[in-house]
Amino acid sequence: MTRTIEELIPDYLRGLPVYVPGKPIEEVERELKIHAVKLASNENPLGPSPKAMAAARAVLGDSNRYPDGGTHLLREALAERRGVSQEEIFVGLGSSELIDLASRVLLRAGLQGLTSEGTYAPFSVAIRASGAELELVPQREFAFDLKAMARAITPKTGVIYLANPNNPTGSAFTGKEFEEFLAGVPDGVLVVLDEAYIDYAVSMGLQDAVEAYRKRKNLLILRTFSKVYGLAGLRIGYAIGRPELLSAMNKLRTPFNTSGVAQAAALAALDDKEHVKRCIETNATERKRLSEDLAKMGFRPVPSEANFIFIVVGPDAKALSDDLLRMGVIVRPLGWMGFPEAIRISVGTAEENDKCLSAMARVILKRPGKGALAAR
């Protein structure tokens, strides 16, 4: 047989992009020999809850044993908190695993997965990796065009991905807009609603999506411990969905997908309401200040409901990010997410944001026409 291993890789996987994470702080500091702040991956700048850290430390010594593969304690706590049964909770290796599993279980060649342009790239990757066709609907003013998305549904559509608030634009839709959208989705199409940043959308007065789930069971709600709970490094998140779907996802996941340390930390983090409140309040204050100061420089930040700010800076977005990097401020240029003229700045601590704003002020002075929108 003359076949090579490479030939076994299906065509639909060959063209897939590799996920490009934000530059690690250690790498920047090592390469440039400077102290850096990382505002590139929408992490929680205040860190994990002290209670979560204590809980993680307490079980570290059990790491010679496999963790609870059924994540019983955490599922029990989540079920109680969200008002659903334990069979309706699935704990995953971050919401990343849940995004992937939804497509792996439901899609295949001949079907279609639908999402928006300008949203979290792993949605498209999950759809394409399943062998299904990817259908992308353009955005309106940096937000999901839910009406156009509903119109784009065809008999081949199996899964639709939405993020509320959206990454990278920070925009969010209301409960009413979502209900109207859901009303146009046939029962046999799953809507994956990724709520990674929902805790930060304080001004929206959003109703709990579990209400919508109770009425329409073709909904899979994703939450993560990576953002407001500050546990991105431990890789843990969960889904709420119908037991039939979750049990199919359960068959495909790796046997011990989440570690005992992550489970213990997540359980304790859930209980530390004070820490969560402080993280949300600090983000709201700093997000407002960062947006206002960027606006004073002449930028027009998209109003953000998340823990990051999206700004169109012009065709030199990548060069501007590189300049900021050399000054020790890591932000995210967004060409790979379909916005070659934009950058995304995660909201940091007051000190980190000060450093970012002063670097930004210096960078725009260096631009040929000198100004925020000089290069446009």
Ligand SMILES: Cc1ncc(COP(=O)(O)O)c(C=O)c1O
């Ligand atoms: C919209 C969205 N969903 C999911 C994730 C990934 O979260 P997790 O760390 O839970 O895998 C991110 C991370 O930035 C995100 O922006």
